[in-house]
Amino acid sequence: MILRKFPTAGLLLAAIIASALPASAAVPLFGKKKPKEDLLQSKKPTAAQNALIDKAIVREKEVIKTVKDRQPLVETYIQNMRPDPILAQVPDSDQHFLGRVEFNKIIGDNAYKVNESTSKGTSNDGKLGFLKHSMSFMGGLGSGLKLTFHEAGFVQMLLMDSNDFDRQHYTFGFVRNDFLGNTPTAVFDVTPISGKRDFGRFFGRIWIETRNGNVVRFNGDFSGSEEDHREFYHFDSWRTNVQPDLWLPTSFYVEESDPKSVSRTLKFKAINHVWGYVLKIPAKESENTSLDVVGATDVSNDAQDVSPLGAQRAWVQQAEDNVVERLFQAGLIDAPSDFDKTLEALAGNILAYNNITLSRPIRVRTLLTEPLESLAIGNTIILSKSLIDTTAVVTTDGAQQMGNLNAVLAFQIAHIILAHRLDTKYAFNDRLLFPTNAVFNRIPMHHTDADNTAAAKKAIELLNAKELADGQQYFGLYLQQLEKRVKALKALNEPMIGDGLVKSDTDPTFWLAALMPKGGKLDMNDLKQQAAMPLSSFLRYDPWTDQVITMHAAFEPLLSPADKMPFEVEPVYLKLGYYKPPAEPAAAPAPAAAAPGDPVAAPAAAVPPAADNTVPPAANAAPAADTTVPPAPAAVPQQ
Numbered sequence: 001m002i003l004r005k006f007p008t009a010g011l012l013l014a015a016i017i018a019s020a021l022p023a024s025a026a027v028p029l030f031g032k033k034k035p036k037e038d039l040l041q042s043k044k045p046t047a048a049q050n051a052l053i054d055k056a057i058v059r060e061k062e063v064i065k066t067v068k069d070r071q072p073l074v075e076t077y078i079q080n081m082r083p084d085p086i087l088a089q090v091p092d093s094d095q096h097f098l099g100r101v102e103f104n105k106i107i108g109d110n111a112y113k114v115n116e117s118t119s120k121g122t123s124n125d126g127k128l129g130f131l132k133h134s135m136s137f138m139g140g141l142g143s144g145l146k147l148t149f150h151e152a153g154f155v156q157m158l159l160m161d162s163n164d165f166d167r168q169h170y171t172f173g174f175v176r177n178d179f180l181g182n183t184p185t186a187v188f189d190v191t192p193i194s195g196k197r198d199f200g201r202f203f204g205r206i207w208i209e210t211r212n213g214n215v216v217r218f219n220g221d222f223s224g225s226e227e228d229h230r231e232f233y234h235f236d237s238w239r240t241n242v243q244p245d246l247w248l249p250t251s252f253y254v255e256e257s258d259p260k261s262v263s264r265t266l267k268f269k270a271i272n273h274v275w276g277y278v279l280k281i282p283a284k285e286s287e288n289t290s291l292d293v294v295g296a297t298d299v300s301n302d303a304q305d306v307s308p309l310g311a312q313r314a315w316v317q318q319a320e321d322n323v324v325e326r327l328f329q330a331g332l333i334d335a336p337s338d339f340d341k342t343l344e345a346l347a348g349n350i351l352a353y354n355n356i357t358l359s360r361p362i363r364v365r366t367l368l369t370e371p372l373e374s375l376a377i378g379n380t381i382i383l384s385k386s387l388i389d390t391t392a393v394v395t396t397d398g399a400q401q402m403g404n405l406n407a408v409l410a411f412q413i414a415h416i417i418l419a420h421r422l423d424t425k426y427a428f429n430d431r432l433l434f435p436t437n438a439v440f441n442r443i444p445m446h447h448t449d450a451d452n453t454a455a456a457k458k459a460i461e462l463l464n465a466k467e468l469a470d471g472q473q474y475f476g477l478y479l480q481q482l483e484k485r486v487k488a489l490k491a492l493n494e495p496m497i498g499d500g501l502v503k504s505d506t507d508p509t510f511w512l513a514a515l516m517p518k519g520g521k522l523d524m525n526d527l528k529q530q531a532a533m534p535l536s537s538f539l540r541y542d543p544w545t546d547q548v549i550t551m552h553a554a555f556e557p558l559l560s561p562a563d564k565m566p567f568e569v570e571p572v573y574l575k576l577g578y579y580k581p582p583a584e585p586a587a588a589p590a591p592a593a594a595a596p597g598d599p600v601a602a603p604a605a606a607v608p609p610a611a612d613n614t615v616p617p618a619a620n621a622a623p624a625a626d627t628t629v630p631p632a633p634a635a636v637p638q639q
Contacts, residue, residue: 042173042189049174052186053167055213056206059245060165063214066246067159068104072277072543073331077370077491077535078270079569081258086524088562089265096370096491100279100331107162157235158249158274160190160202160218169193175205180217181575183241184210190220209576214247215239216576238572241579242277242544249274250543253572271535271569275368275543276331316421317360320378323445324365328546332497333382334366335547339539346402347381347409353465356417364409366548367498368541371491372482375445375498376412378421382498383408385539385548390567391478392538393530394555400530403471404478407463411499411512414458420451445497452499456511463515476519479510481531481566484522489567527558532566540574551575 045053075098082092161169175187185207192201204220219236237252255269306314327333334340343364351358360379367373367384374383391404447455463472482501486493486508493502502508510516523529541548558564 042175045172045174045188049186049188050172052208052210052213053172053188056208056215057166059212059214059247060160063246063248064107064159064162067248068107070277071100071102071279072274073279073368074099074101075273075369076270077272077569078268079489080268081266083263083265086561087564088263091485091488091568094489094491096494098369098496100276101274107159157237157252157254157272160206160215165202169201177210178207180207181577183216183576183578185216186210190218209247211578212245214241214245216241216247236572238574238576240543240574240576242542244579246579248277248543250574251572253569255571269569271572275541275546277544279329279331316378320380323377324380327382328365331546332367332369333546334368334541335545336365337547337549339548339550340364340366343381343383343405343409346405347413350406350410350413350462350465350468353467354462358416362413362416366539367496368546368548369496370535371495371500372493373495373498373500374408374412375447376415376420377445379416381409381412381416384495384498385541386492386535387501388539389535389537390532391475392533393474399471400474403468403474406468406471407459407475407512407515410459410462410468411455414455414462415447415451418451418454418458420447420455446495446499449503452503452511456514459512460514472515472518473520475512476515476517477522477529477531478519479512479516480519480522483510483516485567492567524561524564527561527563530558530564534565534568534570536570536572 076096078095079091080093081089084090159165169192170190171193173189175189178185178187188206188208189204190206191203202218202220202222204218206215206219207217208214209216216239217237221234233254233256235252235254238250239247240250242248251274252272253269254272256267258265258267324333328335340363344362347362347364351362358379363380365380365382366388367375367382369384370386371384372387372390374381374387376382387408388405391401391408393400393404395401463469479501482493486502490505493500493508494505499511501510501512503511519531522531537553538551539548540551556563
């Protein structure tokens, strides 16, 4: 197990993406002499459309002002591609970066001035002017950076032009009206005004929501000469309505084709996610102070004496609660959600089917990052978002997704049963009083190899319960699929803070490899067999509240092996909707007491009912009283 250390300063994506490939990979959008009139398939806006553009210009300044006051987490995951005779293309290598962005340091008045030494690549000092405010991050990348990139690039992928998005620098042409999810938009082509093409100005298309004039999506590249153009990549950037009339950057997708490929293979593709806009920004003099706890419940009348065993368990729980809260404050794990409750019910069933009773119920949270990993902190299990996404294979009966979730939960439940505890030193609150950006390398939570070996053996025992045994085949097939990609996707399989699926870099076998023979034979040509899903297939999250939200994508039939795309980065396409304040939670009736060992009924589906993706989903309906096994997800829509 290798615990990665992560940078503590701002993450600057454009330079990161540039590090993944040589300069020749970028394909110019246009040449030096091609007039802008030939580039646009649009028409002159009407008076009403011009008024909407004017509103968008004003709203964009408000977005920039808001973003400058924030330090969100930004994650970038890059996959370099190679041709494949069966699948058209497959990942050949990958890179993963995570950090907090200090926007107030990278949005400035001079962001778009040409840096001749930077653009020509002649100065090592100017080579990464884009990282001038993030030296520790630059040091973390080391020699991996191969390509120059201007500092405007990253900001533009989120904000288009943080200084001069106005009519003095751009012209606009109307294209069409369009809906993005539930949001009506007007689409415009945008190009820099002739003679004002400063290095790196936005060139492309924007979507403006028609209610209040906010830009909710923009897609394109940056202008400049062909020589300058090599420093930029094509991107598709999306925002979500996180608060009333406030749309903030959420995700963007970047890709470039390989100009030398006769099969149109991509050179690379990358995904960027932004979240944690409301993370606490500690003042330097108060970075080592904790947050006040409010809203404590008075239970003094129910207080009892505590036995030595009870005191020991309370001490362990105190350490657990401290670490979980610290991870949440750092933006690494989600706010409690209905989907977490679904996972908790599945974990309860695993215990019930094995007649095991714990002193405290199991809690489950989601790690909001890409690498495939899981961990147990006391009685709290944490699964990474991508582990949940890639195991979420949708079938009409829901058995495959549930079998996969049972397997990953069982591995960490085994750690809990075997008392592989978090170091109880974290029960002392002062041990967690350090800056948020140090969380990555200050709290090691992975288990030892010996503990993981014992937990894997115990997990197989748990999954051998008659109610769970039939689901083992699915995770076995999942591991067979991952085995085909594990060497190419080292970053995806290198855990940040917990336990990975593979044992180590030197031993790329799986802890739960005993399940692989039960999965049948992996056949990429079998269109009825889907072993693993692409990334971002099942969960997304609200970048303001950090709460995970289940997606409800339409069923897409597999037409060729290339459609499977296991563990791959795919383009962003968000179902946008207007902000809705969260509903007041209804008072729930007190649950009936369950006898020890009784199975716990899970919510009605692993996939909660449809909800607007801009707000947390409503609570699931109560399960049928006569079932002990979680019912299957909603049926797949018919073709």
